[in-house]
Amino acid sequence: MPSITVQLLRGRTVEQKRNFAAAVTAAAVAELGARPGDVRIAFEHIEPDDVANGGVLASEDASRSSVLSNLGHSSAASAGGPALAD
Incomplete structure (x- = not known):
């Protein structure tokens, strides 16, 4: 199973x-x-604050802001998070 x-x-x-x-x-x-x-x-x-990719919290990763906004989370870009590339 x-x-x-x-x-x-x-x-x-x-x-x-x-x-x-x-x-x-x-x-x-x-x-x-x-x-x-x-x-x-x-x-x-x-939650975006509970996971990090490459050492950066998802909530603070501006490269993920469109995904977060599509899921109803506040955007990392609008929160002043760092602009990082995947």
Whole structure:
């Protein structure tokens, strides 16, 4: 029984999570030979202040400001965060 934990920034819609779960389940069936009903996916929601990429908090990374604003978070660029490239 594959048990898959997905950490993602809060703000994804139920439809996005539903579509993601269907795609990951299909991949687990195809690649692992799992039965669809045995694939368990758990979503863990995190805040931009709770994750850092390259040593920079997501909430302070201006290169991620469009993603954050699309998810309903205040923009790193408008918060005066550093402008860093991915």
